[in-house]
Amino acid sequence: MRAITLESDGLHYQASHAEPTPAEGEVLVQVLQAGICETDLQLAQGYMGFRGILGHEFVGIAQAGTHAGRRVVGEINCNCRVCPTCQAGRPTHCPHRTVIGIDRHDGAFAQSVAIPEHNLHVVPEGVTDDQALFTEPLAAAFEILQQVAIESTDRIAILGDGRLGYLSAQVLSSVTDRITVFGKHGVKLLRFGHRGYEVVQIPSTDPVELPHHKFDVVVDCTGSTTGLPMAIHLVRPRGTVVLKTTVADRHELSLASIVIDEISVVGSRCGPFATALDALAGGQVDVDGLITDRYSLDQVNPAFASAVNPNSFKVVFEIGSASD
Numbered sequence: 521m522r523a524i525t526l527e528s529d530g531l532h533y534q535a536s537h538a539e540p541t542p543a544e545g546e547v548l549v550q551v552l553q554a555g556i557c558e559t560d561l562q563l564a565q566g567y568m569g570f571r572g573i574l575g576h577e578f579v580g581i582a583q584a585g586t587h588a589g590r591r592v593v594g595e596i597n598c599n600c601r602v603c604p605t606c607q608a609g610r611p612t613h614c615p616h617r618t619v620i621g622i623d624r625h626d627g628a629f630a631q632s633v634a635i636p637e638h639n640l641h642v643v644p645e646g647v648t649d650d651q652a653l654f655t656e657p658l659a660a661a662f663e664i665l666q667q668v669a670i671e672s673t674d675r676i677a678i679l680g681d682g683r684l685g686y687l688s689a690q691v692l693s694s695v696t697d698r699i700t701v702f703g704k705h706g707v708k709l710l711r712f713g714h715r716g717y718e719v720v721q722i723p724s725t726d727p728v729e730l731p732h733h734k735f736d737v738v739v740d741c742t743g744s745t746t747g748l749p750m751a752i753h754l755v756r757p758r759g760t761v762v763l764k765t766t767v768a769d770r771h772e773l774s775l776a777s778i779v780i781d782e783i784s785v786v787g788s789r790c791g792p793f794a795t796a797l798d799a800l801a802g803g804q805v806d807v808d809g810l811i812t813d814r815y816s817l818d819q820v821n822p823a824f825a826s827a828v829n830p831n832s833f834k835v836v837f838e839i840g841s842a843s844d
Contacts, residue, residue, distance in 0.1 A: 521816045522839075523573050523630035531564060533818045537573070540626055540634040542584075547637050549580040549592060550844065554628040555811075556827040556835045558684065558743040558765050560621070564824065568623060575629035576621035581842060582640060583632075591643040591842075593655040594635040595793055596620040601638070601720040612790050629817065631839060641793045644801040653836065654687065654807045655796045658663050660764065661687040662799070663791030668737060668760055670695045675734065677701075677754050680741035681708040681719075683810065683834055684764055688739055689717055690805045700735070702750070705830040730754060733781075737762065745769050757764035757781040762788050810834045 521630045523537035542548055555577040563570045582588050599606050599614035606614050621637065623625020643652045661684065670676070674696050678685045681703025687711060689699055700718040703709050709719045722730075729752055738755045740747035743765040751761040752773075761783055778785060799805045813835040815823040827835040 521631040524575070524817055524820045524837075525572060526564060526570060526574050528571070531574075531824060532685075533820045535818070536742050537630065539632050540630075542634040544585055545636050545638070546634045546810075547585040547588075547640070548583040548632050549578075549594065549628075549635050549640070550583055550629060551575075551578050551628050551633055551839045552582040552649055552841065553653050554578040554837045554839060556823065556837075557657060558682065561824070562743065562766055562768040563622065565768040565790065567766060570622060572621075572624075572626075573626035573630050573633075574621050574625035575633075575837075577653060577656045578617070578628035578633065579643060579649050579655075580633070581838070585637045585640075587637075587640055587642055591649070591652065592640040593643060593652055593793065593797070594620065594641070595639040595790070596622065596656065597790060598625055598636050598639065604815055629820075629837060629839075635660060641710060641797060647797065647800045650836075651800050651807050651810055652797075653692060654683075654810070654834075655793055655800065656790075657684050658687050658799065658805060658807070659791035659793045659796040660684065660789060661691040661791065662795045663788050664688060664694070664739060664762055664764070665691065666791065667786055667788055668762060672696050674698065674736040675700075677735040677738040677751075677769050679703075679738065679747050679750055680743065680765075681712065681756075682707050682741065682743070685739075685741035686711060686810070686833075687805065687807075688741060689715070689766065691799075692739070694804070702730075702754075707831050708833065711833070716835075721818070733757060733759075735759060741755075743767060745771050752777050752781075752783060755783055758783070760784040760786060762786045765790050784839070811836050814838050 554575045599611040600616040618625035738751040813826040
């Protein structure tokens with residue numbers, strides 16, 4: 521099968537890679553589309569030392585099992601379901617888990633991927649492939665509401681003008697309309713402005729004087745080591761900082777302000793797929809038009825170059841079709 525692998529010397533297109541062999545409880549999924557996200561970019565830079573097939577945002581067709589022949593998306597944490605952590609209701613933190621395209625489990629930048637059947641969710645009929653592709657990051661955005669009690673009067677700052685920031689803004693706007701988005705890219709910020717969010721463009725040189733202690737909750741979607749220091753500066757005393765992205769580089773900052781201002785820092789990653797699919801099916805979240813670039817698997821280098829281009833928003837690999 522065709523696939524993209526990450527090796528010690530970088531990304532490679534493989535025209536004839538071995539098809540995955542499903543483990544017990546897994547089924548093969550024929551991948552239709554897979555998207556590049558910030559985590560993929562960090563992995564390509566050495567984050568977690570991953571080797572293998574990248575990709576965890578996908579939509580495909582189950583080839584076997586209960587959902588055979590149907591379009592599916594898949595949760596990325598492959599847990600054991602029997603350990604004390606899983607039994608206590610924390611399966612995404614299973615100590616035995618692997619993570620699709622991230623940690624010891626090949627991902628979806630390939631024609632086929634092996635997924636535990638219990639991780640799969642059927643895509644509703646009214647949701648297009650393009651929309652379904654955003655299920656995983658949208659679920660991650662909904663996880664914020666699972667972890668932090670947001671009030672209608674809360675002032676929210678979202679750091680980062682990319683895909684996750686855009687989804688997080690829409691999810692949080694269901695609770696409060698007091699949302700400000702901070703980003704570096706004017707073109708991307710236009711999307712937020714068109715939806716009525718207040719936006720602040722941060723120049724890459726001569727940084728602006730940012731408001732101090734203004735926001736009740738700050739959500740860092742930057743994927744950069746600059747995000748956390750900015751979040752600590754923006755959040756009010758006893759406010760909450762939500763870290764939504766992983767970063768390959770090391771943070772070097774003083775943590776004194778967290779203690780002095782009694783700031784709560786919440787790590788946040790995977791979220792509820794069912795909630796995300798319901799939101800897509802019901803039109804509560806708009807993802808139409810977010811895909812700006814489409815590539816085939818053999819165009820791995822230009823695809824990853826586009827993913828870091830400020831003028832791109834979502835970059836997608838077109839891999840298969842329902843008629844294949």
